[in-house]
Amino acid sequence: MKILAVEDNPADVEILRELLDPQGSAFELQNAKTLAAAWGILSKGETEFILIDLGLPDSQGIATLREVRARYPSHPIVVLTGFDDEETGMLALNEGAQDYLVKGQITGLSLVRSIRYAHERNRIEQELVRKNSALDAANKELTATDRELREKNEKLIAAYEDLTAVHEELRQVNDELISYNFQLTALNEKLTVAQGKLRQYLEELTKSEQDLKRSEASLKEALAEKEILLSEIHHRVKNNLAAFISLLSLEGSSEDTPAGRMLRQDLQNRARSMALIHETLYRTKTFDQVNMETYMRTLLDQIAQTFRTKKPVMTSVDAKGIMLDIPRATPAGLIINELVTNSFKYAFPESFDCLAVRHAPPTISLALTRNEGAYMLIVRDNGVGLPSEIDLSKTKTLGLKLVNFLARHQMHAKVEVNTTNGTEFVFRLQ
Numbered sequence: 001m002k003i004l005a006v007e008d009n010p011a012d013v014e015i016l017r018e019l020l021d022p023q024g025s026a027f028e029l030q031n032a033k034t035l036a037a038a039w040g041i042l043s044k045g046e047t048e049f050i051l052i053d054l055g056l057p058d059s060q061g062i063a064t065l066r067e068v069r070a071r072y073p074s075h076p077i078v079v080l081t082g083f084d085d086e087e088t089g090m091l092a093l094n095e096g097a098q099d100y101l102v103k104g105q106i107t108g109l110s111l112v113r114s115i116r117y118a119h120e121r122n123r124i125e126q127e128l129v130r131k132n133s134a135l136d137a138a139n140k141e142l143t144a145t146d147r148e149l150r151e152k153n154e155k156l157i158a159a160y161e162d163l164t165a166v167h168e169e170l171r172q173v174n175d176e177l178i179s180y181n182f183q184l185t186a187l188n189e190k191l192t193v194a195q196g197k198l199r200q201y202l203e204e205l206t207k208s209e210q211d212l213k214r215s216e217a218s219l220k221e222a223l224a225e226k227e228i229l230l231s232e233i234h235h236r237v238k239n240n241l242a243a244f245i246s247l248l249s250l251e252g253s254s255e256d257t258p259a260g261r262m263l264r265q266d267l268q269n270r271a272r273s274m275a276l277i278h279e280t281l282y283r284t285k286t287f288d289q290v291n292m293e294t295y296m297r298t299l300l301d302q303i304a305q306t307f308r309t310k311k312p313v314m315t316s317v318d319a320k321g322i323m324l325d326i327p328r329a330t331p332a333g334l335i336i337n338e339l340v341t342n343s344f345k346y347a348f349p350e351s352f353d354c355l356a357v358r359h360a361p362p363t364i365s366l367a368l369t370r371n372e373g374a375y376m377l378i379v380r381d382n383g384v385g386l387p388s389e390i391d392l393s394k395t396k397t398l399g400l401k402l403v404n405f406l407a408r409h410q411m412h413a414k415v416e417v418n419t420t421n422g423t424e425f426v427f428r429l430q
Ligand SMILES: Nc1ncnc2c1ncn2[C@@H]1O[C@H](COP(=O)(O)OP(=O)(O)OP(=O)(O)O)[C@@H](O)[C@H]1O
Pocket: 266, 342, 343, 346, 347, 381, 383, 384, 385, 386, 387, 390, 395, 397, 398, 399, 400, 401, 423
């Protein structure tokens, strides 16, 4: 053990050396005569034990101990005191010295024992300090851990509170869901009922539709049958009239005098005008409306045909797109037949120079127009003109009598006669 004796008295140092000598190499004694010298030795770090005399040339009394303790707190220190200075020894113990030895009373045994005990006590003390600081550290760690735990606990509590709130919300949502589910179930039941009704209506509708389709089909069938029948009737009427016209042509059917021939031709023409109505209906497949343009054109051509031996006369028809029902078309046809026949017969005699008088070639024209539901029929020629003595309402001759009768009683028309530039008959149908 390396011992430093801080002692300015060489005699005392010598005594210490002698007292320790019997221990052989167990103790190695060094000496510093001043505190300054002690610092130099201690700074090397080899000294394990300090023996110190408090009365030094550069430091006196308990202050010396305090200074050494301040610089080297872990070194064991034993203080050397004077003969009757027990008080300083006690003070030294209070200031951290391990022991004190009274100079002059020190024996080898007491010195060694004091050194060893002091050394051991110091070691135990140091150990205690070390353990204490370890405990302190552990305590600090524990405190920190405790704080952490407390914080974590607080967080857990907060999290728990949050969870409780969320749980409460979830419970409410769940309640709402249950209530919605309830309502949905009720609605669903209503829907099922409505769906059932709808299906029933649909079935009924389908059935009605099928019935309708069936009735429509039978109606169409009936209509087609009716049309066939009508077409057949018109065809037969036309054929019967044709047979009648042929009969009139048979030799011996009437007197073969010029007057007889004329009468026969008139009758034939009248029958033809009626037959033509039925033929037009049959051909155009419209059984209640007569296409007047087609009809008037054909009728005029037919009449012209019977007068082809006479000098040529121009003809014109204007009745674009006009349709008339049979009750009005038939008298109109007969009227046209009478008047056009008259025009061919009387309007252009050999003596009449049409071009010179009318500044136009001989012309017979027909016009049927419609204005806001009212029809107007005009039959005109640019010939010599109707004799002035003829009055349509009083005439005895059959042709004009027939015209007057048909116009008033069958066509319900007002008649107007103009003879300024030939002969013009105007019929205004109601
Ligand atoms: N467009 C005409 N132009 C000139 N004279 C006409 C014209 N239409 C008729 N007349 C004259 O009026 C007369 C009377 O005509 P109406 O048609 O009534 O008899 P009809 O032709 O003589 O005989 P029916 O017509 O019975 O065969 C004719 O005889 C003719 O002299």
